[in-house]
Amino acid sequence: MxxxxxxxxxxxxxxxxxxxxxxxxxxxxxxxxxxxxxxxxxxxxxxxxxxxxxxxxxxxxxxxxxxxxxxxxxxxxxxxxxxxxxxxxxxxxxxxxxxxxxxxxxxxxxxxxxxxxxxxxxxxxxxxxxxxxxxxxxxxxxxxxxxxxxxxxxxxxxxxxxxxxxxxxxxxxxxxxxxxxxxxxxxxxxxxxxxxGAPGDKATSRSAEVVLLRARRYIHTSLAHTGLDTSAIAAAAHVSVKHLQHVFRSQGTTVMGHVWHVRLQHAQRLLNARQTLTPSAQEVAWQCGFATAAHFSRAYRAEFGICPSQVRASTR
Incomplete structure (x- = not known):
């Protein structure tokens, strides 16, 4: 909350x-x-x-x-x-x-x-x-x-x-x-x-809390990269892919499930922002790491029950 x-x-x-x-x-x-x-x-x-x-x-x-x-x-x-x-x-x-x-x-x-x-x-x-x-x-x-x-x-x-x-x-x-x-x-x-920064941020630390902090920090700063995947996140968190997957499963989610959730939440904020120069739905898709506008539209509608273009039209 x-x-x-x-x-x-x-x-x-x-x-x-x-x-x-x-x-x-x-x-x-x-x-x-x-x-x-x-x-x-x-x-x-x-x-x-x-x-x-x-x-x-x-x-x-x-x-x-x-x-x-x-x-x-x-x-x-x-x-x-x-x-x-x-x-x-x-x-x-x-x-x-x-x-x-x-x-x-x-x-x-x-x-x-x-x-x-x-x-x-x-x-x-x-x-x-x-x-x-x-x-x-x-x-x-x-x-x-x-x-x-x-x-x-x-x-x-x-x-x-x-x-x-x-x-x-x-x-x-x-x-x-x-x-x-x-x-x-x-x-x-x-x-x-x-x-x-992050607590105890040493390459040798593998505690679940530190791994999550490292991974989430990297995800947050890399949302626009279409190549953001489990391997890249594991490397940034200084752990193996297997260990990273285990840590995220202990939180009731998956690595990429969390990535897409964060991307969609960020997209929602961008679409609802009432600014003088507002990005189009296509531009929001690129800023949030979606390779195509069609993929973004499907994922957004599945998450929020509305098309991103409709959200952008209402904010205008």
């Missing part, structure tokens, strides 16, 4: 008589976070949230507040999402699994709300937060459940470039059109691909 749609909203903690209670209610309902203020040093805070496609984005300016994720018993639980946090000013203290971490401006890290942690803002700090659906990461063969914090290498040129691009996109806020915001969200997912 996909996670709930991220709610766009602005919040200001204006120090009024009901400000703390109102802020806490919104943090609990929309962000799945318990909120506690330091009554002796209370200061104004702000938070602005919006969406970029499937990704939720928040810019927060916080002071003298402690945050902790709610448990699965609450409807606002955020366990179906992963957070990428970029500190832009000040610092944040995080306690997780008995360990203390301090992140100052320029730091960037991933954290999983499925695990218990506590964030403390003892002084004023600003950060940009990406909220990423785990289903999107799972589909791409990426890590979607983190046992602990994943901290990016601040000295890496790749990290610095990714950080600069995230910061630039965050500055655009809600001004761009929905189409451009959706495209920016896809670009952020590509960046997350590069930052997260």
């Amino acid at each position: 996909p996670p709930r749609r991220f709610a766009a909203h602005d919040m200001d903690f204006d120090l009024g008589p009901d400000a703390a209670a109102n802020w806490s209610d919104v943090m609990l309902e929309h962000h799945g976070l318990y909120c506690r203020f330091d009554d002796s040093r209370v200061q104004a805070s702000t938070s602005k949230s919006w969406t970029l496609g499937h990704i939720g984005l928040t810019q927060a300016d916080l002071a003298c507040v402690v945050l902790a994720p709610v448990g699965e018993e609450r409807s606002s639980w955020q366990g179906d999402w992963l957070y990428l946090k970029l500190m832009t000013r000040g610092y944040i203290d995080i306690e997780e699994a008995g360990q203390q971490h301090r992140f100052d401006a320029g730091s960037m890290f991933f954290i999983d709300p499925e695990r218990s942690f506590q964030e403390s803002f003892t002084e004023r700090a600003q950060m940009t937060v990406l909220r990423i659906p785990k289903s999107n990461l799972r589909e791409r063969g990426l890590r979607h459940s983190l046992p602990r914090l994943v901290i990016t290498d601040s000295s890496s040129a790749d990290t610095r470039a990714a950080r600069a691009l995230i910061h630039c996109i965050a500055q655009q806020q809600v001004a761009p059109s929905p189409m451009i915001r959706d495209l920016m969200g896809r670009q952020l997912l590509e960046l997350i691909d590069a930052l997260l």
